[in-house]
Amino acid sequence: MIGIQERLQDAFQQFGWTRIPEILHHHAEEAAKHNLSYLEFLDKLLQEELAAKWERYICTRTQLANLPYHKTLEQFDFSFQSSIDERRIRDLATLRFIEHQENLIFLGPPGVGKTHLAVALALEAIKQRYTVYFTTAHDLVQTLQQADQNHTIKQKMRVFTKPHLLIIDEIGYRKMEESAAHFFFQIISERYEKGSIILTSNKSYGSWGEIFGDPVLATAILDRLLHHSTTINIKGESYRIKEKKKAGFFRPEENDRKPE
CATH class of the missing domain: 3.40.50.300 (P-loop containing nucleotide triphosphate hydrolases)
Structure with missing residues (x-):
């Protein structure tokens, strides 16, 4: 029988999530320590994944733009x-x-x-x-x-x-x-x-x-x-x-x- 860890990793891969697998255990420990609700725990995970996705988008679009350097x-x-x-x-x-x-x-x-x-x-x-x-x-x-x-x-x-x-x-x-x-x-x-x-x-x-x-x-x-x-x-x-x-x-x- 496939364990929960394997099922989670498979789900993360299918969703294309890369940040949650890195932070899941840390946030699970923090949630238990601070008695966070399930919704608060889920929200923290998803917000970090969205932030990572946005960073990847900016990085990819910047590379495709062929800019000579990065100056703001x-x-x-x-x-x-x-x-x-x-x-x-x-x-x-x-x-x-x-x-x-x-x-x-x-x-x-x-x-x-x-x-x-x-x-x-x-x-x-x-x-x-x-x-x-x-x-x-x-x-x-x-x-x-x-x-x-x-x-x-x-x-x-x-x-x-x-x-x-x-x-x-x-x-x-x-x-x-x-x-x-x-x-x-x-x-x-x-x-x-x-x-x-x-x-x-x-x-x-x-x-x-x-x-x-x-x-x-x-x-x-x-x-x-x-x-x-x-x-x-x-x-x-x-x-x-x-x-x-x-x-x-x-x-x-x-x-x-x-x-x-």
Whole structure:
């Protein structure tokens, strides 16, 4: 005859429960010690299992999102970048822009926190059960060009069109070839009024004709991208240079010092 332990383990496995088997005996001893009711005992077990399930969900969704690192809004130094309105960013973190299929564009020089803010908002979106995918502009066009050569372009396009939120990082660091620019336009067109995009760029909109090698195509991209969007312009010093200065890597040269 199968014992109760075996039956419980079998039930846990069928339900897909992983946390309860780890804590069952401890909580059973605590329940007996503190004279908890059956319902209180059951509630404690189920709440821990639900919490563990939620952690697994967040971990899995974060991995699938392809984020370059894990940085939150709480880790962002708003005092260093005074050009950023913290209240505006906090408002964006309510994710109404995703609910309304709107876009968000961060513009500014390298190192000012554009990608950090994009990742932080992505993590907030994952917590709200939105699907997210992160890519650099370079990786996006490389992936689509390779897929086009392998005749798998339709399948790859879905990677970039299906998520609720697509993050395209580092627009403007490399000029796009003609085919790459048209693939980029296709992504923007497919997502227009259907899904949100967060985009970061070190170039002002006036320079996008150079990025895409075609002012007409750049205008068409901007027309769709900016129709329902918010632009955040960030001005200031690079965080990375700030940290190097703290560490003493940037010191005035002997010849640059003023005579005493």
